[in-house]
Amino acid sequence: MSVAVVDVEALVKSFGKARALDGLDLRVEQGQVHGFLGPNGAGKSTTIRVLLGLLKPDSGRVRLLGGDPWRDVVDLHRRLAYVPGDVSLWPGMTGGEAIDLLGSLRGGLDEQRRAELVERFELDPTKRGRQYSKGNRQKVAIVAALASQVELLVLDEPTSGLDPLMENVFQEVVGEAKQRGTTVLLSSHILAEVETLADRVSIIRDGKTVRTGTLADLRGSTRTAIHAVTERTPGTEVLAALGEVRLDGEHLTATVACDRVGAAMTALVGCGITSLTVEPPSLESLFLSLYGDEEDTLR
Amino acid sequence: MSAVTGTAPLLRTSLKHEGRLIAPWVVLATALSASSVLVYPWVFPTVHDRQGLAATIGANPALGLIFGPANDLTTADGFNAWRCLALGGFLAALGAVFTVVRATRGAEDSGQAELLASGVLGRGARLLTGVAMGLVGSLALGVVSALVTVACGGGWQASFLLAATFTATGWMFTAVAAVAAQLGSDARTATSMAVGTLGVLFVLRGFADSIDAPAWTVWANPLGWTTKTQPATVDNWWPLALTVVFTALVLVAAFALGARRDFGQGAIPPKPGPARGTTRSVWALALRLNRGPVITWTGAFVLLGVVFGYFATSVTDLFSSDSAIQDVLAAGAATPEALVSAFLVTVLSLVGIIAAVPGVQTMLKVRTEETEDRVEPLIATATTRPRYYAANVALAFAGPTVYVLVAGTVVAALASRADLGVTFGDVLVQAAATVPAVWTVVAVAVAVVGARPKVALAAWLGVLASFVLTLLGPTFGLADWVLAISPFWHVPNTAAANPGLTGLAGITLVTAVFLAIGFAGFRRRDLAR
Numbered sequence: 062m063s064v065a066v067v068d069v070e071a072l073v074k075s076f077g078k079a080r081a082l083d084g085l086d087l088r089v090e091q092g093q094v095h096g097f098l099g100p101n102g103a104g105k106s107t108t109i110r111v112l113l114g115l116l117k118p119d120s121g122r123v124r125l126l127g128g129d130p131w132r133d134v135v136d137l138h139r140r141l142a143y144v145p146g147d148v149s150l151w152p153g154m155t156g157g158e159a160i161d162l163l164g165s166l167r168g169g170l171d172e173q174r175r176a177e178l179v180e181r182f183e184l185d186p187t188k189r190g191r192q193y194s195k196g197n198r199q200k201v202a203i204v205a206a207l208a209s210q211v212e213l214l215v216l217d218e219p220t221s222g223l224d225p226l227m228e229n230v231f232q233e234v235v236g237e238a239k240q241r242g243t244t245v246l247l248s249s250h251i252l253a254e255v256e257t258l259a260d261r262v263s264i265i266r267d268g269k270t271v272r273t274g275t276l277a278d279l280r281g282s283t284r285t286a287i288h289a290v291t292e293r294t295p296g297t298e299v300l301a302a303l304g305e306v307r308l309d310g311e312h313l314t315a316t317v318a319c320d321r322v323g324a325a326m327t328a329l330v331g332c333g334i335t336s337l338t339v340e341p342p343s344l345e346s347l348f349l350s351l352y353g354d355e356e357d358t359l360r
Numbered sequence: 361m362s363a364v365t366g367t368a369p370l371l372r373t374s375l376k377h378e379g380r381l382i383a384p385w386v387v388l389a390t391a392l393s394a395s396s397v398l399v400y401p402w403v404f405p406t407v408h409d410r411q412g413l414a415a416t417i418g419a420n421p422a423l424g425l426i427f428g429p430a431n432d433l434t435t436a437d438g439f440n441a442w443r444c445l446a447l448g449g450f451l452a453a454l455g456a457v458f459t460v461v462r463a464t465r466g467a468e469d470s471g472q473a474e475l476l477a478s479g480v481l482g483r484g485a486r487l488l489t490g491v492a493m494g495l496v497g498s499l500a501l502g503v504v505s506a507l508v509t510v511a512c513g514g515g516w517q518a519s520f521l522l523a524a525t526f527t528a529t530g531w532m533f534t535a536v537a538a539v540a541a542q543l544g545s546d547a548r549t550a551t552s553m554a555v556g557t558l559g560v561l562f563v564l565r566g567f568a569d570s571i572d573a574p575a576w577t578v579w580a581n582p583l584g585w586t587t588k589t590q591p592a593t594v595d596n597w598w599p600l601a602l603t604v605v606f607t608a609l610v611l612v613a614a615f616a617l618g619a620r621r622d623f624g625q626g627a628i629p630p631k632p633g634p635a636r637g638t639t640r641s642v643w644a645l646a647l648r649l650n651r652g653p654v655i656t657w658t659g660a661f662v663l664l665g666v667v668f669g670y671f672a673t674s675v676t677d678l679f680s681s682d683s684a685i686q687d688v689l690a691a692g693a694a695t696p697e698a699l700v701s702a703f704l705v706t707v708l709s710l711v712g713i714i715a716a717v718p719g720v721q722t723m724l725k726v727r728t729e730e731t732e733d734r735v736e737p738l739i740a741t742a743t744t745r746p747r748y749y750a751a752n753v754a755l756a757f758a759g760p761t762v763y764v765l766v767a768g769t770v771v772a773a774l775a776s777r778a779d780l781g782v783t784f785g786d787v788l789v790q791a792a793a794t795v796p797a798v799w800t801v802v803a804v805a806v807a808v809v810g811a812r813p814k815v816a817l818a819a820w821l822g823v824l825a826s827f828v829l830t831l832l833g834p835t836f837g838l839a840d841w842v843l844a845i846s847p848f849w850h851v852p853n854t855a856a857a858n859p860g861l862t863g864l865a866g867i868t869l870v871t872a873v874f875l876a877i878g879f880a881g882f883r884r885r886d887l888a889r
Contacts, residue, residue: 110887113739114739115736115887115888116886117886134744134745135742135743135744138740141740143737145733147733149733149734150734154648155632155633157635157636158638159637161640162637162645165640166640166642166738166741166742167741187634188630191469192546192630202737215740
């Protein structure tokens, strides 16, 4: 196992009676892009605020870059940059001024990268905060974060409000940051964004981690769907190799674990296949099931 | 379908949701007018007192600058007309400007107007709604103030004419604000333009009245027309017709401009700002965010110094007439010299209490920044919470210090020239001795915002307690231990033979405790919660 940049165990945080985080676990390895997924209100932003030392955890273990995020604020914050999901800028200050202020407070910006990012995101840095649209405010925060030399990027739904072109630019830029060896914690509720960037993902719901692993792991945990029309009605020994079977005469619909697809095929061949569709597991359905109802659809 | 379709429902909703924001202006103007007819007979009971007041005011050009000409101060109505005509109109105009801009340009800025503009709404309906709110609000201000003033003992004719000048000024600036909302491309610019116009006209009228300028300079100024009504003496109603014509013409211009412009755009495009920033530390940021208020308050304290300074020069005249003012201002001092220095202590304490207001505002700004999520990205950088808080606390302490010293310097310059037996240095030292009390009041806000920001209103407790106890306390004959709650009670009279400094040491200790609470709270609590 490589070094963990973020290491959270059994984190609990309540606001009054509402329990925002209820035993959350999160581990982000060095140099990886870690997708942090969950529906709205699952506790993503609360977790990030704890990691930034803005909120004090009620219980649990939180380590960030080897330090305590509540105690070692300055040391840790020199080594990370943050993009909030809903950027609020100073109304009278231009975007360029805001970038320079945030950069200076972090200990300086890479001038060349700043200029390049402003160019690539097509940001007008001379507009005042109150004149920017949501997407442009978001760009200001992204440029400020990515133009700094840091080890860890904490991005909380960073692309909300960006158009598809800019979202592409964002993915390129985060990809480049990863190449430089930067660790990225990318929170999102959009699967596609995480799918292209992330090495590993953690899915949370109601303040708890419900799944964590590589995308392949998660794919593996879902089942392949099989639709077949056979010459003979499959016998019980054939059906034993399948799950969630629905049999309507010769029409068979069933699911099977990913590593059991071969065995299922062998069994079905014996029944004489006239038509066959095998659907690979879709992450979409995994997420929908995780976001939506209980976890029973997975088992 | 016409350009104003949909005005009626829009006006109803706007009045329902924003109508209560007009109420404070109505209350202020009414309190101003009603209080003069209530207080006057009590403070100036005899004809002799009233003639003394007229002489004092006549000899003080600074007062004319703000209040305009005093025509007849021997009646309560005449006193009311002098005290309130300019200020009441000023308040009505400010209220009208804020109301109109908020309902027109402000709604466009927030995007709320766009949603409605996509519905069945004529192009002119939004502006007409804002204008209607300004006109109705100003009318309400006039009617309420007139009725309450009459109920408090004002004359019918004088009170209603005076209140009519408030309404007329409100109407004129409803129209001015309507034009400004078409020219400026955001609410802030529009408000600055309209309030700037008001400020310039107000100062010009003040000068025209106090330096015997040619008559046309008064007639050329719309604010001058209301002074020509001369309530309680001549009772001239006809100059008000001029204000109605002015309102109508300017409104026509506003609607013509409004029909020609694009939604969300203005005649004056916003200027691009710098692409690179020079604000690179939290200290610079605190100053940057408070730049506007700092400049405005500095100007205000120069003015305050001028007014109090001139007031100080006429203090011996005021004291020579035996009246209740002696109790209020001097709080029981004996010899004339002691009276003068006690008076200066009181005046500088008043300056100090007022100076604490921007200090508290600076601290409350920290809370606003926090709830608007602008502190979070700063704390996510290598900035510690104590450092961020310290930058703002430093400004909240330094600002009022500068204001007190600025006003103190002006008062010192005026008072030392007036043969009162006080030197420039005496007054300035007294001003400096007032500063620690200001700090204590501001420190209350530091503690509240740091430790218990949910009750942010409690930040004003220090200002409120100081104001009530220092200014009203002595007239109620409160016990010393009650008065001692106000930090200003502990400010020594530095002109005394042996000024005690233990009081200052005591309140400084209290300041330190409040600061410790504030910093500890801000370091420990969850942010933006």
